[in-house]
Amino acid sequence: MRLSLSDINKIGKAEIKINGLTVIAGTNDSGKSTVGKMLFSIIKALTNSKDSSKSIDDTINTKVKALYRNLIAFDRLYHTSIKKDIFGRTLSPNIAKLIKSQDKEVFEILGRISAAMEEAEIKPLHKAVVNNLISELLDLMRESGTHEGMLKRELQAILKAEFMNSVCTYDTDRSTIVFSDESGNKELSVHLSDNNITEVKGGDGCFFDDVTLIESPLYLHIIDVLSSARTFNEDEREVFASLRPLVNYHIKDFAKKLESFKYSIVNSQIHNDDIENINSITGGCFSFDEDSKNILWIKDNKKFQVVNVASGIKSFGVMQMLKGIDSINERKILIWDEPENHLHPEWQIKLAALLVEQASKGIPILVTSHSPYFIQAIRYFSNKMKMEKFVNYYMADEQENGTCIMNDYTEDLNKIFFKLAQPMNSIINIGL
Template sequence: MELQLKNIGMIKEANIKLDGLTVIAGENDTGKSTVGKFLYFTLCHDLKTKKDIDTLFESIFKTNIAKYNTPPSSVENNNKDFKLQPIFIETPLVWNFTDFFRDIALVESQMNIEIDYPYLMKDLNFKLFIKNASNGVDIKEKMTSLMDGKFEKDEKGSYFFNRNGKRIELVNTATGIKYFGIFQVLSQNNYLNKNTVLVLDEPEVHLHPKWQLEMAKIIVELVKNGVKVLVNSHSPYMIEALQRYSELAEINSDFYLAEDGYIKKENNSNSETLAKIFEKLSEPFDVFEEMDSQKMKKLING
């Protein structure tokens, strides 16, 4: 599967292959998130009318699709037999609003209206509460072991974190745990399967470097079992972990650098692209080295 974008937001051009693990690396405000959102938008199959399309587009991008004179993106899916289902994880803080989303859904169904609130969070919340009929990749036990606990529902349908029999409310649960909890519940609800396209937008933001490595392991495990995963990242730890674990697992992987309006692979080579990625993301460390050098000169010169 391939995604092509031109002149969308800050993206001048992007040609991205989605066949296993796809990683887009770059600094903030380089268009990484835009790619993931367009992928999600183009894979939404339940849009029946132009109004549905316009509403979803505006909810995701905060702008009107009418401003574009040509189709803003295209997706080529080589496997037409499967109906790909996108999942976009933007923040684990979705757990803080699960009861709110549930109340909104109740109001919508009772009054036959649709309340405008972020669609990406609405869709993810739905998948955390409603079980999918098809089978999925089972990573529940791995997540439970990693978190030293698990996410459960009480008799009212509200989620909480259970650690050794002790109930911990989600507002008091660490943000990193919440991220892993999303994976646990999506797995037990059968949403992680060969038809899934999972978009993770900078997952490292909420994770300690050690947990970033654990997250990379889980991502590679999902890809190994048929889930297509797109990761946007600016963390050298996450990117290198994904590189190393994907090589060990011998899965398909593609790395891209987002820079100056373009998202591309250097000479169609992962190794050349990764070298440029690490060079770009190591610039803050170069500043520290320069500071150390200046400090040493002061000590020497008195």
């Protein structure tokens, strides 16, 4: 697979091959994370829209429910009767079915709602909420049955939730995303302007079944909070804003997967070689405790609360849990942002060995890193496991305009090591 980006956030240009294990190196604020977040967003949009009809139905139902709840709330707030006049006393409107069937009656119903809102003495802000929902429902009616139209809507929502509506590079007129197989026969191309998607072509083929992005294993001890959090595009049409915390799309996705570990059959009944290998490194394992109804760290038959477990152990713990619920396999790509964080160099090396081993079993992996220890370990174990042909290394090189170019340094890793080790080299001889 190949991901090409142009004028996306900090990235001026990037062409990244997903060919087993992909390493993105660079300093802080160089756009490394953007590559992973964009790959995550693309795969999520493709998988979510695989069943276009279901996605359309779910989206229409969500919008209709939001419209219905808002009308009820406004009737109470302004002492009007718009909902009752248009829908009577029914508990739920049949407008969703009309939209899905592209029935002309839907235009009459939505028109009556717009007219009633215009005549009522309601704040412009609240009128805009309803009018925008009506406009979106009409768009859905026109786009239903169109794969590219649904994919465009899905990807726009995910990009908004993942990048907090800040996708394009500043002062650029046009940004592009291309995701394709090696031959280029199955290609998805996306054009954006001012953070909005203007065109989507292709994307009929779905390359992966799922994707997981690990930003920090420290989220492990607050998964209950994060799994119930909201993303940037959730609940934005609600009259009364939710008090739930706001998180990126990948964080909520990650938390929900870890939370599902509690109910996994694999968790209690299956122990494969990969999980046993992970547990042997840390000397223990994470498990769901039926008595406390919590995920606990178990070592030497002793139970520990997750919050009291070392950060490094959590790094291997999330791998154990994701493997346990089958969220990582040859059809489910793993993206890990700076996995060396919180790890002593010895465990950086062990984690690198684990990731190379997983890649050798066919699991697609992309990692970002600014650790020469970690990258050298990837290089060593790739050679040892005869995986060097399937590992690609890139580094973010800054440009004068503030953007970065992702250059391929697979054949010249010394340039990566020189750049990452330069700060240490500049102080290592002090006092000698």
